[in-house]
Amino acid sequence: MKKFYLVAPSIKLPLAKSHLFTYSSEQELTVGSHVSISFGFKKITGIIFEKTKRPPYPTKNISLIEEGLLTKNQIALARLVAEYYYCPLGSVLKLFVLKKTKKQTPPPKIKERSVFKKITLSVAQKKALATIKKTKKNEFLLFGPASSGKTEIIMRLAEEIILSGKQVLILVPEIFLGHHEIKRYQERFIDQSKLKLSSQEIAFYHSNLKNSEATYIQEKIKSGKIKLIIATRGGVFLPFQKLGLIAIDEEQATSYKEWDSSPFYHAGKVATFLSQLFSAKLFFISATPSVDKYYQATQKKIFLIKLPALKIDKLKVKPPVIEVLPSRLWLKDNFHFSLDRELQKEITNLIEQRELTAFLVAQRGESRSVICQDCRTKLLCPNCKMPLNHIKNNFKCFHCSFKISSLSAKCSKCGSFRLIDFGFGTQSIADEINTALPQAKIALVDQENLNHSKSRQKILSDIQSGTVDILIGTYAIAKGFDFPKLSLAVVPDAESFYGKSNYFFDEQYLANLFQLAGRVNRPGSKQTGRCLIYTKNSNNLLFQFLTKWNWEKFLKQELENRQALFLPPFGKILKITYKSSKLSPLEKEVKRVYNKLSSEFKKELTVSIPTEKPQKRRTLFQQSILIKISGQKIPNKVNDFLLKLGANWQINVDPLDV
Template sequence: MLEFAEGQHTDRKTLFVEVILPLAIAINYTYRVPFEMNDEVAVGKRVVVQFGKSKMYTAIIARISEQAPEKYEAKYIMDILDAAPIVSLQQLQFWAWLADYYLCNTGEVMNAALPSALKLASETKIELNKEYEIDRNTLNDREYLIVDALEIQPELTVSDIAKLLGQKTVMPILKLMFEKNIILISEEVSDRYKPRMRTFITLNPVYRDPDQLKELFSILEKRAPKQADAVLAYIQLSRKQKAVSKNELTEASGAGSAIIKSLIEKEVFFAEEKNVSRLQSGDDELEANFELSEAQLVALGEIRQEFEGKDVVLLHGVTSSGKTQLFIRLIEEMVNSGRQVLYLLPEIALTTHIVERLRKYFGNAIGVYHSRFNDNERVEVWQKVLSGQYRVVLGARSSVFLPFSNLGLIVVDEEHETSYKQFDPAPRYNARDAAIYLGNMYKAKVLLGSATPSMESYYNAHNGKYGFVELTERFGGVEMPTTEVVSIAEETKKKTIQSHFTSVLMNDITTALANKEQVILFQNRRGYAPIIICKVCAYTPKCINCDVSLTYHKSSGKLHCHYCGYKEESPSVCPACGSTQLEYKGFGTEKVEDELKLLLPEARIARMDLDTTRSKNAFQNILNDLDEHRIDILAGTQMVAKGLDFAGVTVIGIISADSLLKYPDFRANERAFQMLSQVSGRAGRRGKQGKVVIQTYDPGHRVIKQVIENDYVDLYNTEMTERKSFKYPPFYRLIQLDIKHKDPEVLYHQAEYLAKELRKHFDDRVIGPEYPLVGRIRNYFIKSIMMKFEKDGISLPKVKATIKDVILQFNTTKLSKGSIIQPDVDPY
């Protein structure tokens, strides 16, 4: 690789650039640099290239040399888009590691890493930015033509615009229009991420004078007694808390919004709109000058001490122990030392309260990065991280791809979460593991935090690979919730169960509602009924594209496939035998919500699952309503388990724990413990002890006992014994190959051939091929080959190189026609 300093190229030197294209190709392509561009090329810059017969792509320069490719004649690059590199050498190194480790191509990593606007291609769709008011006087002729065309046809491809202008290289023009906010990339178009605004009320400072206040009450009690009640309620609330919201005042005083409005008009009250956290009902924990408890101070000292000898530290803190406050202290220290921080969170919505807290210190030096931003915003974050303007970045798993220059700390919150794993498309990476490698590259420290750590992280901590710190008491001395396990079978026998709710759970719900407290109910399945079955012939409607039963959704009145999105009308007559005796079996969150409305008609009930949170702000709106006591009962899937912190929630009901415990997966017990513990941790987080009710057919199950006793160590010890015996992580590494084909017979022969070839190298380490739980998705039949490799005495790079060779050799045979092979390293 040649290093070139700016201005050192001679005019006639013939340069070639190896580029990364955003495509799944095994080898990077090489292009020739026109002489006039010699001084402009640099590693990490974007160039426009033609690939294939006519398609244009934005590629990244990975290498510059004077060596022409031997096997083909290099085409010229068409243009250079950047004045300075937008991808650093460290990022290119990170991409190469990801491609190598996760058995994919660098182009697939680039595709995942870059926002769409930074990788324009021929088929990329362009739209006008409706939020931008275009001043046509500032447009040049070509921009004018493009705007005119987009007003007639709202969506055009890059190829369409090239034809319109009669020139090949339109990407520099589109880049400039994008930077001016004139156009959007339609692949990523979404509404802007809007902050949650709340109106806060303050009393006119005039009435701090007791005499003035007395006179005000005297006037209001005679003329407007309800207004007097509102002022009195404000005074009482302001003694207990620093800020009084309009909603809180309305609820406390019983006054309508018209009365508050009238007091504002009279200038008795002042109203101010503020951007507030969606996840904190009181900001006590996140005050600018919060004090750490004694236990937190000890833990903070231990983390610092562990970082002296270890690059990765696991913080195992019980739910509501104040882990976030420790993260904030460490972030402050790192930023004050002049280095950047990456704070990874499993859910987009969890970023808000931490952002607000950190902005009190660092203002606009904080960036948030996730898929809910439109492409303009994501590119802006990218550029601000690249320039060092953003010193702290909070975001979901894709944040690991940002162009950090001086990374000093990575915090991975809820490190056990499965949402850190990317399943489709490639790269199928785990953001936690990628963050650890990233930290190693930048010589940064990595802090993993969880109340229920993954077995791998706990194993690494106890074997001395990671540092380890424990935080065993809840912040503010709040006790862990009490847990009661109820047998569904016993209550069914006694006929004390109502619908899907045992008498114990119903009593706790009604008591909580009577005390004006809130309830969260967890059911890890969405929809109304998972299965419809004919009582006469046992017919069950199935998806036409996948091997799964269709789930009935009452809200749409249709049967849905949760794998490919197929929908069909719900039958009233069995299509197989003509019977009208169709029965709904099982239940999801929609049915839980529906049944509760019948049993508790006075309660305000809402649902949180994938169906109710598809729209832009739906997730935040539900949390907002729960926070402000507009919801009494929230029923939901695993979304309700992640980081929610509400003072009013005192009862948690787990409707059916069995679906978690009986899942055919070696991680089932670990995941069940994590999910049950995390859901349970939502109860009684602010001063009052909560209660958790677990409904199950198997009350004596080992994992349920471990959850009740909050005994993670016992879970770990029992799971480790089993995993060692059956060759599972953390003692063995897993690599899975999924082979897909539309013809099941062809697939059978392909999978058998691949397994046979792999066994020649790896013997009995190869298991399968077998059909997975769902053997057909989107009309592709699937067979899986699992490989287990011991961690000691075997070279993983050599193993992966062999797997690549076997796949390559298979792809050269006629047998491979029509197949798709997807390698997945660390698949669970």
């Protein structure tokens, strides 16, 4: 007897059309099964979403590929993500079966760190734990300065959750930080606590895993054999059986947002859906929480838990001394980094004392950009029209794969080969310090080095063993690391960071400065650390919040500013982008949609086009329209209009790049 099923094809379909189609099978199949289907004249794959009744029309048969590939909660999560982010169901499903292969290989073991030292809870930590256990709410903002004991709170809760037979998901913003975190959790939970977990019951899931390794972890999570999962943003799509706790570390980090392709999901929002499906506790953790999460806490939508800096017996964590200084780390004409004598002397003293210095730099590579020495024209990528950056012996585009040898490149305007670096990046600072202080052992913490597992492991090992004197890196070094020997943090050029046109730039920029300063004076240090900010504008009001060490005061001020402009969290922003290989059809379609939005929905929303001309990214032209809504709910008729947009349109809900 035939059974009938609603199947979601694994292809991109128009948003306005149904994404579920009825098929039949002679055998009983489970929801979530991976099947082969005929779709039009093609053979493709799909996922069974639900069983259904016989329809009044003939159906095609399906053949089974894999029984129960997705769990029922993954099916439910896929629906929620597709609906919220205006994305075809088939595109969302790919996130759940990413890297799936028949072969399974355990990932290489990460060696455990030293034996765990028992920690005594502070009064504030005990009170926080008691409050969490007592409240009926499931969503929390855990807010406290660096070294306030936030991680210890999560570890205690994770232990109880796993003992109750449920799984724990810890999200981290970067792969590099994940390697640091899994060692902390291994140190704590492998044979050292009531749990006595084995190394096979703790896993680190991230995008750099081999397909066979990712599949191995997915299957062990699905069977319940893996209890504790550290993961980057894609971890929210894993096949959990009994999820009891989700913790999002450094919740303010922009890397939790998918930037490149639809669905443009945010792991924090998806984690909220996941928490509701499993009735799991969800923690947003940060020393510098996002404006959005802080506002939700003030509105009682999520429960606010505040922790002060640690004060236990002899351990008293002090905020660092923060100095805002006039820029003097440049050579004339702003071309290169120069280490002045005063700073050089201070770093030398720290090296002799076996203390650590860190430099936070806006750009990796040799420079911020490359310019022509003759006509001062900036060298741009021919595909993206974005500035090229000097990486080793090449000028490279960070937005596409374009690169050209620095020996053969020439100015696009005057044809000159006399090209020079403008500003500085991580590598040029390392070169200058190496020249001035040849005895210093330097580690570069940027994407060029973190993308390779061997160099990543070596950097971590060298930092932990104390063989590094100076860390030079991009934002990665400011996120969540525990550097007990870090005594000096330096921002050599506070004006060089990108994104000033974005409404949330102040929030992200200042958060990273707070985070960097928070790496200084960790528990176990001498508590004499300093953070030096070199700037051309020492009167910048943002620095006042930093020097007074008051992130919450900044949040309150920023909320007032955003409320006046109906910006998130008081309003909602969507970015719709049209892509085409041809320029003329793009310009016509963008104009048509812009005119329709601005004329028919002028009472419900504000519409703008952020770029005067279409931009080219890789091989496609693209142009975006920004839609700003006063309030968090998208009006029904605007929603209906968005669903009818053509296949060449992409919808980015809550974009970060505006």
